[in-house]
Amino acid sequence: MSENTETAERKGWMATLAKAPDGLLAKTWAQAGVTQDFEWLRAPEIGAVMVRGAMGGTGGAFNLGEITVTRCALRLPDGAVGHAYIAGRDRKAAEIAALCDALMQTESAAVVRARILTPLNDVLHAKRRLKAEKAAATKVDFFTLVRGED
Amino acid sequence: MYVAVKGGEKAIDNAHAWLDELRRGDTDIPEMSIAQIRSQLALSVDRVMAEGSLYDPDLAALAIKQSRGDLIEAIFLIRAYRTTLPRFGGSAPIKTADMACMRRISATFKDVPGGQVLGPTFDYTHRLLDFKLAAEGVPSKAEKAGVVGDEVKPHITDFLNQEGLIQTEPGSDATPPDLTREPLELPASRALRLQALTRGDEGFVLGMGYSTQRGYGRNHAFVGELRIGDVAVEMEIPELGFSVEIAEIEVSECETVNQFAGSKTEPPQFTRGYGLVFGQSERKAISMALLDRALRWKELGEDNSDSPAQDEEFVLYHCDNIQATGFVEHIKLPHYVDFQAELELVRTLRKEATEANAQREAAK
Incomplete structure (x- = not known):
């Protein structure tokens, strides 16, 4: 696997872990029944990230406002290092996200993918799809009426 | 001038205890939970996040509960909290063109690719009080319709851009100035103005935007596009050496299209006013776009009609409701x-x- 593909895959699962709805990561982790020893490289820390927008939607950046983010880093006994940067202030969720990130780099990847990432992705896709379907039901056609003055 | 006073500790404690009792209200009535405020007063939560300048719905809901629904007080609590957080970094500019839109309308083009999507809007309601809500009614269920292919909708101004009819927004990789880190200095860049406006008081920004429509500042705007939906927040992670999506947030975006007669260097074309706000707040997004465009008069070589909305100092120094309430209310001390x-x-x-x-x- 090339380095680019590896990075793209890692970006993919880190995004899934970061966007999991509140509480769902912990629930899915508990149901997956995975246990794993680790040592902290950086214990969970709550901070903020400045979210930027683009002027006119496409131009230079401006500061829109901050978002709360929790980050942490840990190492598994076999040396794999996991990182997490996730929105919100849930330390436990950040720990689970970093553990999943580390485990995805080990032989446990298939298990983590099947029991955690795939179910989370299914939930995220279903949520997005449901919103899109509700939006589609409100799609309109405006008619401009001929006013009869000519 | 305020001179420090001493004493009154007991009275202050008792005043705060009474405030807390009133906040809770009649104990025979069930207490509101943070989750209830977050889901049922979502637009108040959005306003507190936008003007508190911190995206965290649970904290905004907590602040609303603590402030007894006084949103400016809630915004004050959020502003105070955010100063305690270490800053991990800044995101890449969010890609609003990739937004998963729940609402997307254009007042300029009837037949836009991707269609006009009303979303959950108050528009076209009759503004009649719904007494069913006073009783325990069963809410309506949203209808669904089939979605074909990719639901991503391109920006409507892109279509004008294809003909070169709208000014291109100059790109830049520069780190934008941050008024939460350095004091606001004038003249301000457009980036700084947009930061001040997006966290500015909704009422003030609305009033100033309205003034441009009534003739105080030449500014006839069309809403080219208004969209509300979810976008990913992506940030470069230094320890990884690549960028990762760390969140998904809901934002409202408005692009106004304004006529521009042209100048010595630029042909006649349309120009943009831009509004972008945390959460669902199209009133604020539209007002912000009107004000952004009015404040660009110098850059576009337009006349200054001495209107308040064209006066950067007036707008930027008075749009922040926490600064305003601090100074106005301090005279009671x-x-x-x-x-x-x-x-x-x-x-x-x-x-x-x-x-x-x-x-x-x-x-x-």
Whole structure:
């Protein structure tokens, strides 16, 4: 696997872990029944990230406002290092996200993918799809009426 | 001038205890949970996040509960909290063109690719009180319709751009100035103005935007596009050496399209006003776009009609409701020493005036 593909895959699962709805990561982790020893490289820390927008939607950046983010880093006994940067202030969720990130780099990847990432992705896709379907039901056609003055 | 006073600790404690009792209200009525506020007063939560300048719905809901629904007080609590957080970094500019839109309308083009999507709007309601909500009614269920292919909708101004009819937004990789880190200095860049406006008071920004429509600042705008939906927040992670999506947030975006007669260097074309706000707040997004465009008069070589909305100093120094409420409300705090001096002065002046009158009377 090339380095680019590896990075793209890692970006993919880190995004899934970061966007999991509140509480769902912990629930899915508990149901997956995975246990794993680790040592902290950086214990969970709550901070903020400045979210930027683009002027006119496409131009230079401006500061829109901050978002709360929790980050942490840990190492598994076999040396794999996991990182997490996730929105919100849930330390436990950040720990689970970093553990999943580390485990995805080990032989446990298939298990983590099947029991955690795939179910989370299914939930995220279903949520997005449901919103899109509700939006589609409100799609309109405006008619401009001929006013009869000519 | 405010001079420090001492004492009153017991009275202050008792005042705060009473405030807390009133916040809870009648204990025979169930207490509101943070989750209830977050899901049922979502637009209040959005306003507190936008003006508190911190995206965290649970914290905004907590602040609303603590402030008894006083949104400016809630915004104050969020602003105070955010100063305690270490800054991990800044995101890449969010890609609003990739937004998963729940609402997307254009007042300029009827038949836009991707369609006009109303979303959950108050528009076209009759604004009649719904007494069913006072009883325990069962809410309506949203209808669904099939979605074909990719639901991503391109920006409508892109279509104007294809003909070169709208000014291209100049790109830049520069780190934008941050008014939460350095004091606001004038003249401000457009990036700084947009930061001030997006966290500015909704009422102030609305009023100023309205003034541009009523003729205070030449600014006839069309809403080219208004969209609300979810976008990913992506940030470069230094320890990884690549960028990762760390969140998904809901934002409202408005692009106004304004006529521009052209200048020595630019042909006649359309220009943009831009509004982008955390959460669902199209009133604020539209108002922000109107003000952004009005404040660009110098850059576009337009006339300054001395309108408040064109006056960057006036707008930027008065749009922040926390600064405003701090200064306005501080005059209720003890100013005893200050006022003593005023009192002495007025007594002296009165005495002088009375004596002068008496002398004039005597001279008659």
